[in-house]
Amino acid sequence: xxxxxxxxxxxxxxxxxxxxxxxxLIREGLESIMNPDDLHALEAAxxxxxxxxxxxxxxxxxxxxxxDVLTQAMGMGADKAFLLSDRAFSGADTWATxxxxxxxxxxxxxxxxxxCGHQAIDGDTAQIGPQVADWLDIAQATYVNDIESVDENExxxxxxxxxxFERLACKMPVLLTVISELNEPRYxxxxxxxxxxxxxxxxxxxxxxxxxxxxxEVGLEGSNTHVIKTFTPNFKRQxxxxxxxxxxxxxxxxxxxKKSDTTIAYRL
Amino acid sequence: xxxxxxxxxxxxxxRCIKACPYEGIKIKDGIASVTERCTSCGACIEACKKQNAxxxxxxxxxxxxxxxxxxxxxxxxxxDGKLARVCLELLGKAQDLAKDMxxxxxxxxxxxxxxxxxxxLHDHGAQNVYLVEDDLLKNFRTIAxxxxxxxxxxxxxxxxxxxxxxxxxxDLAPRVSRRVGTGLTAxxxxxxxxxxxxxxxQTRPAFGGNVMATIACKYASPQMATVRPGVMExxxxxxxxxxxxRHKISLKEQDIRTKILERVxxxxxxxxxxxxxxxxxxxxxxxxxxxxxxxxxxxxxxxxELACTRLIIEQxxxxxxxxxxxxxxxxxxxxxxxxxxxxxxxxxxxMTGSRYIIAxxxxxxxxxxxxxxxxxxxxxxxxxPEFIKQLSCGGAS
Numbered sequence: 071x072x073x074x075x076x077x078x079x080x081x082x083x084x085x086x087x088x089x090x091x092x093x094x095l096i097r098e099g100l101e102s103i104m105n106p107d108d109l110h111a112l113e114a115a116x117x118x119x120x121x122x123x124x125x126x127x128x129x130x131x132x133x134x135x136x137x138d139v140l141t142q143a144m145g146m147g148a149d150k151a152f153l154l155s156d157r158a159f160s161g162a163d164t165w166a167t168x169x170x171x172x173x174x175x176x177x178x179x180x181x182x183x184x185x186c187g188h189q190a191i192d193g194d195t196a197q198i199g200p201q202v203a204d205w206l207d208i209a210q211a212t213y214v215n216d217i218e219s220v221d222e223n224e225x226x227x228x229x230x231x232x233x234x235f236e237r238l239a240c241k242m243p244v245l246l247t248v249i250s251e252l253n254e255p256r257y258x259x260x261x262x263x264x265x266x267x268x269x270x271x272x273x274x275x276x277x278x279x280x281x282x283x284x285x286x287e288v289g290l291e292g293s294n295t296h297v298i299k300t301f302t303p304n305f306k307r308q309x310x311x312x313x314x315x316x317x318x319x320x321x322x323x324x325x326x327x328k329k330s331d332t333t334i335a336y337r338l
Numbered sequence: 339x340x341x342x343x344x345x346x347x348x349x350x351x352x353r354c355i356k357a358c359p360y361e362g363i364k365i366k367d368g369i370a371s372v373t374e375r376c377t378s379c380g381a382c383i384e385a386c387k388k389q390n391a392x393x394x395x396x397x398x399x400x401x402x403x404x405x406x407x408x409x410x411x412x413x414x415x416x417x418d419g420k421l422a423r424v425c426l427e428l429l430g431k432a433q434d435l436a437k438d439m440x441x442x443x444x445x446x447x448x449x450x451x452x453x454x455x456x457x458x459l460h461d462h463g464a465q466n467v468y469l470v471e472d473d474l475l476k477n478f479r480t481i482a483x484x485x486x487x488x489x490x491x492x493x494x495x496x497x498x499x500x501x502x503x504x505x506x507x508x509d510l511a512p513r514v515s516r517r518v519g520t521g522l523t524a525x526x527x528x529x530x531x532x533x534x535x536x537x538x539x540q541t542r543p544a545f546g547g548n549v550m551a552t553i554a555c556k557y558a559s560p561q562m563a564t565v566r567p568g569v570m571e572x573x574x575x576x577x578x579x580x581x582x583x584r585h586k587i588s589l590k591e592q593d594i595r596t597k598i599l600e601r602v603x604x605x606x607x608x609x610x611x612x613x614x615x616x617x618x619x620x621x622x623x624x625x626x627x628x629x630x631x632x633x634x635x636x637x638x639x640x641x642x643e644l645a646c647t648r649l650i651i652e653q654x655x656x657x658x659x660x661x662x663x664x665x666x667x668x669x670x671x672x673x674x675x676x677x678x679x680x681x682x683x684x685x686x687x688x689m690t691g692s693r694y695i696i697a698x699x700x701x702x703x704x705x706x707x708x709x710x711x712x713x714x715x716x717x718x719x720x721x722x723p724e725f726i727k728q729l730s731c732g733g734a735s
Contacts, residue, residue: 161360161377164512165521165558193544194664195524200480200512209595210480212509226599231505232659237599244595290377291399294521294558297359297379298539300551307695311702311713319714320724323696326712330694332672333615334640338729 071124071222073115074175076186076198077108077143079136104139107187109146109255110248115185116147117253118220125149127178131159131170140273144266145258152178156277161290164193168201170288173281175206182222184245188213199247209244215251340395341378343370347391354392357385359551404559407497409466410436411560413487413510414447414459415502417478421455423572423612424502428565429462430573431529432500435538438531441497443577444468448486450476456582465577468494474589477601478506482594484513489587491518496560498538500529503564511564521555522562527569527668538563543664543687568612568668569691609643611660616642617671617692619662621685622649623678623699623718630655632722633677639729645669647685663688678718681706698722 081100115126128143130136131154140151154174162170175181184203189196196212203210216228218237225244229236230251266272278285286292312319328338341362348369355363355370362376370382370391378396386392410432415422425445432443445464447455449471456467470486491499491514499514501507503525515522527550528541537554538561544551555561611617618637620630630644637644645662646655662669663685670691677698679685686709689695697710698721707713714721 161379163521164524165516168516193524195512196508197512197515197522197524200509201516204484204513204516210509210513211596213505229505231601234602234604236601239597239599241595290379294519295523295540295553295555298552298554300359300544300549302549307709307711309708309710309713311707311715316716316720316724317728319716320721320728323712323714323725324728327673327694330673332693334642334673 071118071122071183071220072181073118073124073126074178074181074184075108075111075115075126075128075143075148076171076184076202077112077128077130077139078105078187078190079103079130079132079139080105080190080192102135102138104142105187105190105192107189107191107248107250108139109187110250110252111185111187111246112143112146112148113253113255114217114246114248115183116256118183118217119147122220124182127152127181129171129174129178130154131162131167131174133160134275137273137275141263141266142258144272145260145263146256147259147262149272151273153273153275154277154281155275156285156288158278158285158289158291161293162288163293163295164195164197164201165294166288166290166292168198168205169292170281170283171198172202172205173283174276175202177276177281182242183220183225184208184243186245186247188247188249196247199245203245206243206245209240210247211238211240211244212247214246214248217246217252341372341376341380341382342393343372344391344393345369347389349389349391351389353385353388354382357381399557401556402559404497407495407559409441409444409494409496410439410498411444411446411468411496411500412464413499413501413507414445414455414467415504415506416447416449416452416455417506419449419452419454421458422502422504422506422567424504424507424565424567424570426458426462426572427567427570428500428502429459429464431565431570432498433463433573433575435498435529435531438533439497439536442466444496446470446487446490448475448483460577460580461574462572463575463577465579466581466583468583468585470585470587472587472589474591474594477598478510479594479596479598480509480513481596482589483510484517485589485593486585486587487514488517490585491560493585499560499562501562501564503566507564511562515562518560520558520560520562522564523553523555524564526563526565529563529565529570537561566668568670611643611645611662611671612667612669614643614669615671616640616673616675617645617662617669617689618642618675618677619645619647619679619689620650620677620718621647621679623680624650625719626653627655629678629719632719632726636675636722636726636729639726640673642671642673647679647682676706676710677722679706680704681709 126148128148128151215230218226412428444466445459501511523540541552664687668688674692675696695710697706697713702715
């Protein structure tokens with residue numbers, strides 16, 4: 071079974087720092103990592119390959135340095151990797167990104183299953199998976215937290231929903247977006263990592279012409295949505311610190327709650 | 339596709355830097371200089387009209403005429419004949435948007451035997467209800483619902499289509515947006531109509547909530563957004579001439595390509611934190627399961643529910659559905675008591691809509707105090723027991 075895994079290089083937003091003066095994001099020194107959900111997608115793909123045979127192919131769209139996450143993917147067991155990289159791809163919204171990825175996938179052609187992370191931590195849109203599935207006109211299953219069975223005709227997955235779960239059978243080919251509950255990603259294998267670094271050959275880099283897209287269809291120009299402005303959220307409250315002994319501050323707080331215009335005021 | 343600066347004309351006024359959404363331009367030696375982050379969007383050219391110091395070879399993109407696209411639509415997200423609360427919240431917001439645009443509000447209802455929901459949708463602001471009922475729509479399946487909404491959008495041409503950012507909405511909306519050829523903004527927390535161009539400005543958190551971004555969809559229609567549950571308010575109202583439009587479409591089972599084998603509801607006791615009036619939330623500063631047992635006692639006395647930050651979920655102390663924040667739920671209770679929570683934006687993104695925020699933390703510099711109405715600097719494990727004690731003996735001693 072041939073499996074394509076979509077991966078993204080993202081800034082590590084869990085350690086983000088803001089400029090105390092301007093409130094802007096400090097991007098310098100921000101470490102680049104593989105998007106966390108994508109690690110689970112790769113793990114799932116390699117596990118399936120171990121059972122069914124076939125190939126795992128990692129695909130990413132990004133700047134030349136995104137080759138790092140593809141190297142990491144190969145260290146985790148991907149057999150081939152493809153980087154879609156072109157200045158024309160920059161500034162893409164999810165429409166243009168999913169189009170570019172789907173054209174790359176169409177060029178690879180030979181696949182049964184596509185797995186991607188549920189969402190990327192720098193955008194949190196969770197849109198790329200379903201949009202790629204629609205460009206390719208294949209079935210989708212999102213929020214996957216278990217893969218029960220898979221063969222060339224059908225895959226059975228469990229999807230986490232707000233108040234429980236759903237078990238879904240999908241006809242192949244299908245695109246899955248997976249959440250972190252699915253598995254425990256393996257560490258890259260040192261030998262595989264070294265061999266991936268030594269022989270750059272398994273990582274192919276394709277530009278706009280290689281995947282047959284016009285520059286006006288991709289990147290910022292090919293996008294339907296555009297950022298008008300960005301700003302740092304600003305919240306205003308009175309920020310009163312209550313002072314005194316523990317007993318005093320708690321009794322002060324209860325008094326304030328009693329006087330508040332809330333439905334619980336009368337219960338206190 | 340490049341942008342360049344005419345150095346003699348630039349006076350270093352920094353207007354371009356303010357206008358750039360991508361940090362694609364900065365001041366170097368007193369004049370503007372384009373950085374590698376530039377995406378050639380052209381926002382700086384607009385900002386530099388006075389000096390005309392920025393030029394580019396970008397041809398302005400034509401904005402298509404969408405004057406035939408009328409109406410603000412809300413997708414009525416239902417499961418087993420029950421509406422998700424977010425669709426009533428969206429109908430509340432849709433009324434404001436429709437008023438600003440001079441359009442009507444409609445709801446789109448798909449399912450099987452769901453006509454009992456029509457009145458509720460009317461009563462929350464939907465003048466029109468588009469109803470599509472079919473055996474194959476009984477349970478939500480992506481391709482079936484996508485095909486139906488595509489047909490509705492192509493037939494009736496709405497200007498705006500909103501969906502709740504529920505598990506269902508976030509599965510369906512991207513697929514629909516691709517199908518009908520438009521853009522989509524995920525997980526918005528604010529929507530407003532720009533008075534000049536009548537575009538919908540869609541604001542959402544980016545970079546884990548550290549930055550807010552306002553996004554517009556100028557070049558495609560309909561303007562689509564998913565909206566976080568809990569951030570908009572429902573507004574019951576009685577529209578004039580409520581109208582039901584039944585739409586027929588032929589669906590085939592083999593086109594849908596998925597089959598639901600089983601659906602299991604795992605309802606935990608208690609109220610969903612989205613619906614609770616009082617939330618007692620804990621973070622890193624709360625001492626494990628014992629600490630949370632203490633918070634639970636406080637929550638019970640106040641008739642509230644327990645919530646937490648992501649870390650607590652990762653430690654396995656509370657279940658996933660108790661998480662508040664960027665990757666959890668957005669809630670707006672009357673009272674939010676943050677215990678041992680430092681106030682990282684990833685968490686606060688989900689609770690700033692609370693009416694009253696109370697912070698208890700031993701670090702006086704914790705950012706949570708900047709968000710709180712009332713703060714107490716102290717050890718959670720001393721303050722909370724005192725709180726419980728005073729509440730149980732009928733108030734202040």
